[in-house]
Amino acid sequence: EDKVVQSPLSLVVHEGDTVTLNCSYEVTNFRSLLWYKQEKKAPTFLFMLTSSGIEKKSGRLSSILDKKELFSILNITATQTGDSAVYLCAVDGTSGSRLTFGEGTQLTVNP
Amino acid sequence: DTAVSQTPKYLVTQMGNDKSIKCEQNLGHDTMYWYKQDSKKFLKIMFSYNNKELIINETVPNRFSPKSPDKAHLNLHINSLELGDSAVYFCASSQAPSRRHEQFFGPGTRLTVL
Numbered sequence: 001e002d003k004v005v006q007s008p009l010s011l012v013v014h015e016g017d018t019v020t021l022n023c024s025y026e027v028t029n030f031r032s033l034l035w036y037k038q039e040k041k042a043p044t045f046l047f048m049l050t051s052s053g054i055e056k057k058s059g060r061l062s063s064i065l066d067k068k069e070l071f072s073i074l075n076i077t078a079t080q081t082g083d084s085a086v087y088l089c090a091v092d093g094t095s096g097s098r099l100t101f102g103e104g105t106q107l108t109v110n111p
Numbered sequence: 112d113t114a115v116s117q118t119p120k121y122l123v124t125q126m127g128n129d130k131s132i133k134c135e136q137n138l139g140h141d142t143m144y145w146y147k148q149d150s151k152k153f154l155k156i157m158f159s160y161n162n163k164e165l166i167i168n169e170t171v172p173n174r175f176s177p178k179s180p181d182k183a184h185l186n187l188h189i190n191s192l193e194l195g196d197s198a199v200y201f202c203a204s205s206q207a208p209s210r211r212h213e214q215f216f217g218p219g220t221r222l223t224v225l
Contacts, residue, residue, distance in 0.1 A: 032212050042115075042201060042216035043154070086152050092212045098159065098167055099211055104152040 002027040002093050004102035012108045017079050021105045023089035024071040033072050034099065035063055036088040043088055046074070079109045114138050115217035117202050123223045124192055131188045132220045134202030142166075143185035144203040144214065145177060154201070160185055161208050192224045 003026045013019055025033065032050045036043035047056045049065035049072060056063050060079075065072045076083055086104040093100070115136045124130055136143065144167075145157040159167035160179040174190040189196060202217040 034212055038152075041218045044216075045213075048212055088152075088154060090154075097208055097211070098156045099214070100156075101154040104154075106152070 002091060002100040004089055004091055004100050006087075006089050006102035006105050008105060009103060010106040010108070012110065013079055014110050015080055017109075018075065018077045019079060019107060021074040021076075021087050021089075021107070022071060023073070023102055025089075025091045025100075025102075026070065027091045027093035027100070029094035030067065031092040031094055033065055034090045034092065035072070035074050036090065038086040038088055038104070039084075046087075076107075079107075081109050081111055083107060084109045113218075115202055115204055115215050117200075117217040117220050119220060120218060121221050121223075123225065125225055126192055126194060128192050129188070129190045130192060130222070131186055132200055132202075132222070134185045134187070134217055136183055136202075136204040136215070136217075138204055138206075138215060140204040140206050140215075141182055142205045142208050142211070143179065143182075144205075144211075145185065145187050146201040146203065147171075148199045148201060148219070150198070158185075158187075159208070166208060189222075192222075194224050197222055197224045 007022045035046040047063045052067040060077045063074045088104045089102040090099040142161045144159045148154045158177040163179045179185045199219045203214040205214045
């Protein structure tokens with residue numbers, strides 16, 4: 001069974017801090033790893049990673065995948081209060097034809 | 112226009128009741144999903160339909176029954192509601208099962224069972 005473990009489960013920082021969120025996984029027939037941001041409602045897509053070592057970047061957010069060590073990190077630099085959300089990591093493996101989600105990291109950015 | 116919509120957004124009901132949640136997508140997608148997100152934020156797949164056919168059926172109680180009258184709709188009916196059913200239920204859709212990494216999520220239905 002595919003498995004995704006995220007750490008930390010919660011994180012409280014001050015505006016301007018840099019944070020690193022971790023995601024480790026076990027999956028049969030890896031296809032991709034995805035990061036989502038969930039505020040009050042539905043998860044919204046951030047990144048999809050398929051290849052090791054290639055950084056995906058969008059503004060202050062960036063993510064990288066290590067397929068050998070089976071983990072990914074999501075970095076957020078110069079955090080803002082609007083970054084406060086639950087960040088979900090999911091893996092897509094071909095064996096189950098589904099996305100398997102981690103428990104999420106609750107990030108709180110205080111002014 | 113909302114891509115994936117769910118009704119109702121909030122549902123408060125007593126134990127033992129039967130309730131339904133509706134989901135509609137206007138994206139022309141073939142595949143739809145139901146997820147349950149508990150208080151710990153774990154998002155777990157429950158069911159998936161492709162072109163009205165069930166393709167994923169996770170280990171959920173028989174009290175949960177999905178119905179897909181057409182490709183654009185996937186409803187979830189729950190019989191004999193229990194306290195543990197309290198959660199947020201998300202509907203999602205993708206173009207095809209192989210495009211599951213590009214899922215669009217609905218706004219969620221918060222179910223509270225008293």
